[in-house]
Amino acid sequence: MNAPDRIDKIIEIPIAGTPYRVVDEDGWRQLMVMGNDASMHCEMLIRAPDVMASRYARLMMNALPFPPRLDDILLIGLGGGQQTKFLYRYLPGTRLVTVEIDAAVVDISRTYFMVPPDDERLTVVVDDGGRHVAAHPLCCDVLLCDGYDHTFNVPDSLAGEEFYRACERALRPGGVMALNLDRRSDAWRAAHLRLLRRIFDSHLELPVNENQSILLLFKRDREQDYPALLRRAKRLDELLDLDLASFIGSLEHRR
Structure with missing residues (x-):
């Protein structure tokens, strides 16, 4: 097996008095439980902390x-x-x-x-x-x-x-x-x-x-007013960029 081109720098911060630790790796920050490498509760893109990653x-x-x-x-x-x-x-x-x-x-x-x-x-x-x-x-x-x-x-x-x-x-x-x-x-x-x-x-x-x-x-x-729902979804998409209008459209199509 070839060696990786780069090794990500990992910084681990135990939070004293709690079961938690914070782990920084490759630009991401994760909230994890002590002693459990499969315990991620949430993550954050450090350069864009308001982005929803999950x-x-x-x-x-x-x-x-x-x-x-x-x-x-x-x-x-x-x-x-x-x-x-x-x-x-x-x-x-x-x-x-x-x-x-x-x-x-x-x-x-x-x-x-x-x-x-x-x-x-x-x-x-x-x-x-x-x-x-x-x-x-x-x-x-x-x-x-x-x-x-x-x-x-x-x-x-x-x-x-x-x-x-x-x-x-x-x-x-x-x-x-x-x-x-x-x-x-x-x-x-x-x-x-x-x-x-x-x-x-x-x-x-x-x-x-x-x-x-x-x-x-x-x-x-x-009862749901789908035209009104779609209008609200489109207005929200201008703010949130979540493609909510497509979601509402799919519901109306399945109705």
């Missing part, structure tokens, strides 16, 4: 055209803040609240992943996401839930009927929840979908890979 995170943005307004977005789970940073930069007319249970993750995200400080548009709250959602009905137009801990498990407070009913109540009419769903097993996924169908008006599943899906969960106040 396909699943970009798929979650497909929720954005559906609500009639985008005044408020609630995010559960911060991690390296890729969705928070992206929305903060490109949707200047939208207020963001991000809820993160681990204060150490908030410190890491701001020290190493360039999450901006709180201001009139952004608030990062250290709290349990389930408790926060239950206390804030009708607070948001979009709810993005990506609440996995350092073991890649979902806390009990972010699963189950009580949590999802609170999420449905947190959405304003016409609002949408995007859920990062680990498809642990066919039986587990099927049971989860049965539960969600009892709570939300409808859902749409967007596969990421064989082990992961994004679920869009709708709180509709009327």
Whole structure:
């Protein structure tokens, strides 16, 4: 085997008092768990920290055209803040609240992943996401839930009927929840979908890979107006460059 033309410089930063480490390699920064080389929670392109690198995170943005307004977005789970940073930069007319249970993750995200400080548009709250959602009905137009801990498990407070009913109540009419769903097993996924169908008006599943899906969960106040959806998607594409119009067009074609 020929030797590689170059060897990437790797810098590893352990975060004392936490299970996390930050790894810089070949222009990318990753948040990983100590002692586990397959434990990447998020990554950031260092020269463009507001870019969303993860396909699943970009798929979650497909929720954005559906609500009639985008005044408020609630995010559960911060991690390296890729969705928070992206929305903060490109949707200047939208207020963001991000809820993160681990204060150490908030410190890491701001020290190493360039999450901006709180201001009139952004608030990062250290709290349990389930408790926060239950206390804030009708607070948001979009709810993005990506609440996995350092073991890649979902806390009990972010699963189950009580949590999802609170999420449905947190959405304003016409609002949408995007859920990062680990498809642990066919039986587990099927049971989860049965539960969600009892709570939300409808859902749409967007596969990421064989082990992961994004679920869009709708709180509709009327039937979808596809011409209006397409207009909103095109306006958002001018800001976000996510090709949302093609996504909406594909839904209308399949209708």
